Amino acid sequence: MTGLAPIDGLVILAILAKAIGYGAVLLAMGGVLFSVVFSQRAEVSVLRLARRLAVGAALIGLAVLAVRFGIRAARISGMGLEGASDPVMLGFVWESPLGTAAIWRGMGELAILAILVPRIGQWIAMAGTVAVAISFAQVGHALGEPRGALVVLLVLHLIAAAFWVGALVPLRRAALTPAGADILHYFGNVAAFGVALLIFAGTALAWLLAGSVTALFGTAYGLGLLLKVAIVAMLLGFAAFNKLRLVPALRTEIPGAAHALRQSISMEMLAVILILLATATLTSVTTPPVNL
Amino acid sequence: MIKQTLLGLAVAITPALAFAHSKSEATTPANDATVTEVPELSMRFDDPMRIISVTLTSPDGDVEIERATGMDPVKEFRAMPLEELSPGSYRFDWRGMASDGHPMQGSFSFTVTE
Numbered sequence: 194m195t196g197l198a199p200i201d202g203l204v205i206l207a208i209l210a211k212a213i214g215y216g217a218v219l220l221a222m223g224g225v226l227f228s229v230v231f232s233q234r235a236e237v238s239v240l241r242l243a244r245r246l247a248v249g250a251a252l253i254g255l256a257v258l259a260v261r262f263g264i265r266a267a268r269i270s271g272m273g274l275e276g277a278s279d280p281v282m283l284g285f286v287w288e289s290p291l292g293t294a295a296i297w298r299g300m301g302e303l304a305i306l307a308i309l310v311p312r313i314g315q316w317i318a319m320a321g322t323v324a325v326a327i328s329f330a331q332v333g334h335a336l337g338e339p340r341g342a343l344v345v346l347l348v349l350h351l352i353a354a355a356f357w358v359g360a361l362v363p364l365r366r367a368a369l370t371p372a373g374a375d376i377l378h379y380f381g382n383v384a385a386f387g388v389a390l391l392i393f394a395g396t397a398l399a400w401l402l403a404g405s406v407t408a409l410f411g412t413a414y415g416l417g418l419l420l421k422v423a424i425v426a427m428l429l430g431f432a433a434f435n436k437l438r439l440v441p442a443l444r445t446e447i448p449g450a451a452h453a454l455r456q457s458i459s460m461e462m463l464a465v466i467l468i469l470l471a472t473a474t475l476t477s478v479t480t481p482p483v484n485l
Numbered sequence: 486m487i488k489q490t491l492l493g494l495a496v497a498i499t500p501a502l503a504f505a506h507s508k509s510e511a512t513t514p515a516n517d518a519t520v521t522e523v524p525e526l527s528m529r530f531d532d533p534m535r536i537i538s539v540t541l542t543s544p545d546g547d548v549e550i551e552r553a554t555g556m557d558p559v560k561e562f563r564a565m566p567l568e569e570l571s572p573g574s575y576r577f578d579w580r581g582m583a584s585d586g587h588p589m590q591g592s593f594s595f596t597v598t599e
Contacts, residue, residue: 198590265588268588269588270537270580271538271540272538281556285535285556289585289586290584291586294586332585
């Protein structure tokens with residue numbers, strides 16, 4: 194397979210840690226976005242859940258960041274897990290773009306904790322959300338050219354993805370509240386733009402990194418990306434079904450609608466987990482065709 | 486509007502795409518080469534690479550080599566076998582980090598004959 198790096202135990206560990214890190218970051222950013230966008234519409238209990246989700250995810254994100262430093266040090270050292278605590282190796286990782294990314298991400302995740310502070314806190318947390326998104330543009334193939342376009346597209350892609358992923362848990366709870374149907378309907382309308390942005394940014398990034406359509410079929414990166422897109426298509430199917438069928442059913446108070454909607458949202462969560470694993474694999478062991 | 490602008494931007498600068506991390510371009514001895522002596526082992530990269538660990542193995546086990554290149558990022562890495570290599574097959578493995586932060590690894594093999 195073209196552009197596929199060797200995979201060993203440490204690489205699998207790195208992929209799992211990265212996927213958990215992605216999940217934590219999207220939930221932290223998304224929890225903040227949800228509580229800001231829905232501050233006037235959602236019930237207090239739902240907003241509280243979103244804020245707790247953001248804080249819990251940000252704390253997990255910080256822990257994963259530290260673990261990933263160790264795994265990266267172990268991978269470059271050639272010493273196995275022993276390298277994870279080797280000061281020289283950790284120093285090399287710190288000096289690399291991962292160090293810069295960690296500063297942005299760590300500061301962003303700390304700022305997200307401010308969501309617990311009334312009023313001003315949500316704006317600090319919003320700044321943190323943007324900082325976390327920017328952190329992803331400090332490392333890996335986002336450092337290539339055209340740098341400006343890659344940074345803007347990646348930040349937009351992450352913010353749109355976070356808005357969607359971070360809303361799933363609060364929405365699942367909202368389906369049980371009296372105002373739930375209206376919130377879900379409103380989310381459907383906002384998310385339609387979000388999804389358009391997500392797909393646009395994702396497609397543009399894929400195009401910049403793949404270079405050509407034929408490169409998609411002959412490389413590990415291309416096949417991984419196609420797998421990711423297939424799961425995204427499945428996720429979109431659930432989302433469309435929710436928006437067009439289940440949410441209207443909930444609004445007209447059809448019996449069992451809330452249960453069906455909550456189940457469908459659970460399926461969306463499962464699809465998100467698969468997408469994060471696919472993305473973590475893609476960004477860890479494959480090389481974009483333009484870099485081959 | 487924003488989307489159109491971004492798409493325009495993306496289209497306009499696509500040809501300027503550069504390599505985000507380096508690749509091993511050539512090695513001495515060359516991969517799969519058969520040679521009579523190996524005064525030096527070297528690798529060239531198209532972008533600076535921090536080479537962290539290197540090993541040379543023969544069917545009899547690890548062979549000692551001395552690095553002429555330190556651990557700073559370099560475009561050319563050099564190392565020397567401490568003793569003359571006896572006939573047999575050898576494999577050189579390396580691990581390191583590209584300038585974009587990606588952990589990198591690679592290897593090349595060669596055979597020494599009389």
